[in-house]
Amino acid sequence: MTTIGATAVLDRNGLNGLVAELMAGGRTVVGPTVRDGAIVLAVLDSAEQLPYGWGVELEAGRYRLRRREDEAAFAHSAGPQSWKNFLHPQREKLWSADRAPDGTVAISTETAERPSYAFLGVRPCDLRAIAIQDRVLTGGHFKDSGYEERRRGAFLIAAECTEPGATCFCVSMGGGPGADAGFDLALTEVIDDTGHRFFVRVGSEAGAELLARVPHREGDASTRDAAVSAVSEAVDKMGRAMPPVSLQQLMGSSLEAERWDDVASRCLTCGNCTMVCPTCFCTTTEEVTDLTGDHAERWQRWDSCFDLDFSYVHGGAVRASGRSRYRQWLTHKLGTWHDQFDSSGCVGCGRCIVWCPVGIDITEEAAALHEEAEARKKETDR
Ligand code: SF4
Ligand code: SF4
Known part of the structure; x- marks a missing residue:
């Protein structure tokens, strides 16, 4: 039985199955994809729309797509959007008012339908950012009900970082390229002589239930070791750092x-x-x-x-x-x-x-x- 803390291995077909299952369950799946010269976050119809074979070159004031020599899907760092574009959208109607011919005014708080999201490929820094927005928008006296509703229903699939960008500095902010909490499933992409696959860790009951419905095999030691070492090597590949002071x-x-x-x-x-x-x-x-x-x-x-x-x-x-x-x-x-x-x-x-x-x-x-x-x-x- 798949439980919290269990591990598994998915291949590219397995990832397709994961997305298909999420969609069949009525979820709107959002993930990275190549569009308009960037890796953006967009609604996906299939995991095949992930940016397989694409990476990015980042510098201050500069962003370029680049072709990779392998077919990695998650070997790129943050793009122009973040998950707040979906959880805390740029514009949202709060209410509307209509005046009838007799002068009476009717107020409607009806809002656009709020999708049940599944986010695929959430970076560890972005998991931390979501946790911060949770505190800000749902943790105090003044809650944002739209955010709260979207967030409550969201299913998060993390993608650990194996290739941080030249502008990444999460380690010096007390974070790191590994995902430690806040996800339903966490993926680490592994490409080696044994093939292209995704090491999966289960972080919630919902994650366990989903994984059980998708063809996968149990996590093996060699994939786990390759995943762990790719993430620990990424710690030393941060392009930037904050000064080590308070x-x-x-x-x-x-x-x-x-x-x-x-x-x-x-x-x-x-x-x-x-x-x-x-x-x-x-x-x-x-x-x-x-x-x-x-x-x-x-x-x-x-x-x-x-x-x-x-x-x-x-x-x-x-x-x-x-x-x-x-x-x-x-x-x-x-x-x-x-x-x-x-x-x-x-x-x-x-x-x-x-x-x-x-x-x-x-x-x-x-x-x-x-x-x-x-x-x-x-x-x-x-
Ligand atoms: S992005 Fe921010 S720091 Fe840069 S010019 Fe605009 S306001 Fe200034
Ligand atoms: S580096 Fe820090 S301040 Fe800049 S966009 Fe990311 S979280 Fe915001």
Whole structure:
């Protein structure tokens, strides 16, 4: 019998069967696939749509697809989207109101159907990001009911990292390329002389039930050892690292740092970093009416602390300069997030580095703030 903690091995056909079973059970399966020159997250009709044979080259402000010499499906790092695009979508209608000819107004809170998702290929950094969004959006006094509903029904299949990108730094954020919790099934892709296969670990009852319905074989020692060593080798392949200091303290002591002027001279305040970040959660609401004025809708949509309106308070924006907005983003993400949610707001996925149009690198900024703090300390000690 398949149980939590059990292991198994799936081949490519087995993975196809897994996706087919999920779909037959009414789930919308989302996973990585090649589209528009990138590996994006999209609804899949089959596991054959995974990016077999594709990898990526990442650098600050640069993303390129590249053909691989093997047929690996999960040997690529984070793309432009994260799972928040599905769990916490960019736009969602909250309610609508209709005025009848007699002047009475009827309010409807009917929302679009919320799919029962299965996410295939969730990276360990993204598992941590989902856990952070769970705390933010369902763990406090103000719950996001849409997120809560989508999250409650979601089935998560993790894909451990064996080839981190040049912009990855999860290890220095206390994470790593291995998946330790928060999944229903965890896959580790293995390609060696014995063939192309996926080592599977069962993380939940639902995962055990699904696996039992799919052709698989029991986990063998050689596949397990190959999977474990691929993940442990990935620890040393991180392209970047944060300075090895308390980032929370560093942010707290850097509020007047000169580096904010330097980064502000490069930052376009475009907000891309907040859009791609898997933990950024801020939203605003907007009302729209039709031309008759008899139908109105209220929508929730993503917002960004880089928008001038974000800090607008009766008559003006509190953070009017780019300097103050970048500082707000970084000090919240790495510093005050701990006070609010008991963790960092950064999981080290590297997306904000890749998708910043001017290549601003969060690890480089933190390192520069650290150097400046050290120089200040030396000056004071003299
Ligand atoms: S701040 Fe950047 S590296 Fe950290 S989680 Fe967000 S996008 Fe990823
Ligand atoms: S850091 Fe980069 S992505 Fe973020 S707002 Fe500035 S220019 Fe845009």
